[in-house]
Amino acid sequence: MIKLEGVYKNYGAIRVLEAMDLQVEEGKPLCLLGRSGCGKSTLLKLVALITRPDKGILTIDGKDVTKISDPEMDELRREKVSYTFQEPLLIPYITALENVTEVTGAPKEKAVKVLTQLGLGDRLNHRPPKLSGGEKKRVDLARAILRGTPILIADEPLSNLDPETGEKVMELLKAHADKGGVLVYSSVEPSETKYASQVVNMEKK
Amino acid sequence: MREVGWSVVIVGVLTSGLTAWILIPSIGSTLSSNLTTYANGVGTYISVEGSGGVILQSTIRNISAIPGVQEIYPFVVNGTYFVVHNFNTTLGTGQWHVIPLANFGVSSVLVGGPGGFPPALLTLSSGKAPGNEPAFAFEPYLEDSQPPQTDVQLGVAQEVAIGCGACANVSIVGSHFNATAVGEVAVNPLFSDIALFWNSTFMMNHLGPQLYQEEWGSNRSNYLIVKVDSVADVPRVGSAISQLLPPPFQANYDQVFAQDAQSFVTQTAPLYEIIGLISLVAVIAITFLVSHLVAGKRSWEAGMLLTQGWKWRELYSLYSYYFLMLSIVSFALAAVISVAASHFFTSTYYIFAEKVTVAAAADPFYVVTGLLLAILMSLFASWTVVQRLKRMGLDGILRAY
Numbered sequence: 001m002i003k004l005e006g007v008y009k010n011y012g013a014i015r016v017l018e019a020m021d022l023q024v025e026e027g028k029p030l031c032l033l034g035r036s037g038c039g040k041s042t043l044l045k046l047v048a049l050i051t052r053p054d055k056g057i058l059t060i061d062g063k064d065v066t067k068i069s070d071p072e073m074d075e076l077r078r079e080k081v082s083y084t085f086q087e088p089l090l091i092p093y094i095t096a097l098e099n100v101t102e103v104t105g106a107p108k109e110k111a112v113k114v115l116t117q118l119g120l121g122d123r124l125n126h127r128p129p130k131l132s133g134g135e136k137k138r139v140d141l142a143r144a145i146l147r148g149t150p151i152l153i154a155d156e157p158l159s160n161l162d163p164e165t166g167e168k169v170m171e172l173l174k175a176h177a178d179k180g181g182v183l184v185y186s187s188v189e190p191s192e193t194k195y196a197s198q199v200v201n202m203e204k205k
Numbered sequence: 206m207r208e209v210g211w212s213v214v215i216v217g218v219l220t221s222g223l224t225a226w227i228l229i230p231s232i233g234s235t236l237s238s239n240l241t242t243y244a245n246g247v248g249t250y251i252s253v254e255g256s257g258g259v260i261l262q263s264t265i266r267n268i269s270a271i272p273g274v275q276e277i278y279p280f281v282v283n284g285t286y287f288v289v290h291n292f293n294t295t296l297g298t299g300q301w302h303v304i305p306l307a308n309f310g311v312s313s314v315l316v317g318g319p320g321g322f323p324p325a326l327l328t329l330s331s332g333k334a335p336g337n338e339p340a341f342a343f344e345p346y347l348e349d350s351q352p353p354q355t356d357v358q359l360g361v362a363q364e365v366a367i368g369c370g371a372c373a374n375v376s377i378v379g380s381h382f383n384a385t386a387v388g389e390v391a392v393n394p395l396f397s398d399i400a401l402f403w404n405s406t407f408m409m410n411h412l413g414p415q416l417y418q419e420e421w422g423s424n425r426s427n428y429l430i431v432k433v434d435s436v437a438d439v440p441r442v443g444s445a446i447s448q449l450l451p452p453p454f455q456a457n458y459d460q461v462f463a464q465d466a467q468s469f470v471t472q473t474a475p476l477y478e479i480i481g482l483i484s485l486v487a488v489i490a491i492t493f494l495v496s497h498l499v500a501g502k503r504s505w506e507a508g509m510l511l512t513q514g515w516k517w518r519e520l521y522s523l524y525s526y527y528f529l530m531l532s533i534v535s536f537a538l539a540a541v542i543s544v545a546a547s548h549f550f551t552s553t554y555y556i557f558a559e560k561v562t563v564a565a566a567a568d569p570f571y572v573v574t575g576l577l578l579a580i581l582m583s584l585f586a587s588w589t590v591v592q593r594l595k596r597m598g599l600d601g602i603l604r605a606y
Binding site: 083085 | 505506508509510511512513514515516517595598599600603
């Protein structure tokens with residue numbers, strides 16, 4: 001379970017999050033809804049343990065991450081969190097399949113299975129420059145799914161995807177939550193909140 | 206991280222740095238080593254000679270008591286005459302005459318035996334040493350391929366000109382016989398005035414024990430070669446010997462060379478090493494700069510890997526592997542370039558007015574340390590990159606994307 005109490009986050013002089021309270025439970029997907037620049041990605045980075053709050057309390061499974069050291073936070077992130085980027089980060093000089101197996105260490109058979117479920121069965125041996133934006137996004141999602149951590153954070157997972165593919169992606173993400181995992185995702189489209197048990201509407205500060 | 210363009214730049218910088226590290230100190234080291242070897246072979250010797258006189262045993266004992274004198278080789282130099290029939294000469298008259306029988310004397314020694322020249326100092330440039338046979342080795346100035354020596358007073362084009370395999374009619378201690386030139390000795394300024402080298406066993410058999418003993422076996426040496434501990438001792442020992450010698454004897458050594466050799470070893474060679482070290486430091490700095498540029502430019506890859514569960518240790522291994530591959534390639538290139546380029550570096554020294562050319566070579570010590578440095582540099586570069594990324598933090602790393 002993830003819990004935020006009175007969390008603040010600034011980037012320089014810009015206050016991105018202010019007195020943020022939030023609770024995410026296992027099996028109950030949460031969607032952060034809001035326009036670009038409202039702080040969705042910052043909040044996702046906080047719960048993904050990529051950055052720390054400036055103020056407030058952030059607990060994951062009861063552990064206050066504001067009070068742990070950097071190595072302890074690294075270890076907690078490794079054990080608990082998978083994260084997919086708004087703009088997928090893929091290594092350009094290896095194939096889509098290698099971007100999954102080499103980066104996550106997942107067995108090739110499992111990687112092929114998940115990539116095929118995401119509609120990339122015929123793109124396994126293509127390098128990222130030959131993939132579309134949506135295809136890259138799905139490779140990134142495949143990595144997060146295959147890591148099998150209890151918490152899965154997805155930054156706008158449905159952007160650049162056609163409705164049919166988006167449906168397949170969300171089925172896989174929902175399956176993670178259905179198995180008792182924590183799922184937090186963001187979106188700019190109100191229609192995409194239908195996969196979530198909770199929705200947090202965010203506005204620009 | 207593994208962009209080809211940057212990888213080529215890193216290989217180029219590393220190669221030039223490692224080449225500098227291997228080549229520059231190697232030049233200093235091998236030139237110094239060769240010069241020291243030459244100095245110990247020639248520069249640490251002093252020759253003592255006088256025309257016709259005998260060096261007293263007491264003088265030899267006094268010389269051996271001088272500090273820094275390591276060994277004394279006393280021997281007898283006498284004359285061998287080449288007998289030439291129908292010799293053409295102007296005799297200074299401007300008109301050519303034919304002399305039916307002419308004798309031309311040159312200095313000669315026996316190699317080995319009592320009163321003989323020390324065999325250890327005889328080095329041949331071609332042919333073989335004379336054995337128990339009527340044969341001799343000769344000084345290069347008698348070589349028949351040398352430019353003609355003209356004696357204006359005699360109007361002689363060249364008195365004696367021989368080569369290996371040539372046969373000559375000679376006379377020594379009153380004995381006439383035909384002998385063959387079997388070897389040519391290497392240039393050695395210590396005894397360049399000694400023209401012929403005979404085998405002592407042959408000469409004893411040829412002349413008989415009595416005549417041999419009279420000529421060489423009565424401790425009446427007229428030539429000394431003195432071995433000194435080091436080049437640095439030569440001027441002092443040479444000066445001390447000169448003070449002990451009665452006229453017409455004199456001690457010969459090359460003071461200029463002795464000083465040059467000392468100067469090279471103490472000043473020039475360390476300078477090469479300093480230049481090599483400066484090159485290395487410059488290269489390490491450039492390598493880190495380039496590696497930081499690489500890490501900064503594609504730091505998002507490191508960030509992405511960390512979000513996918515990679516540990517810092519694994520990231521360090523990845524960078525180490527990458528830099529190690531580049532370092533090994535750079536080292537291989539540097540070694541090949543150094544070995545090839547070293548042949549172009551030579552130095553010329555004048556020793557006893559003889560020109561000596563010494564070629565450089567890639568020193569194995571610097572080649573091996575070059576490999577170790579390449580490995581250490583790759584590990585250290587990886588460590589600094591990872592430390593830099595740690596300071597940036599995961600959020601900072603990903604913001605670079």
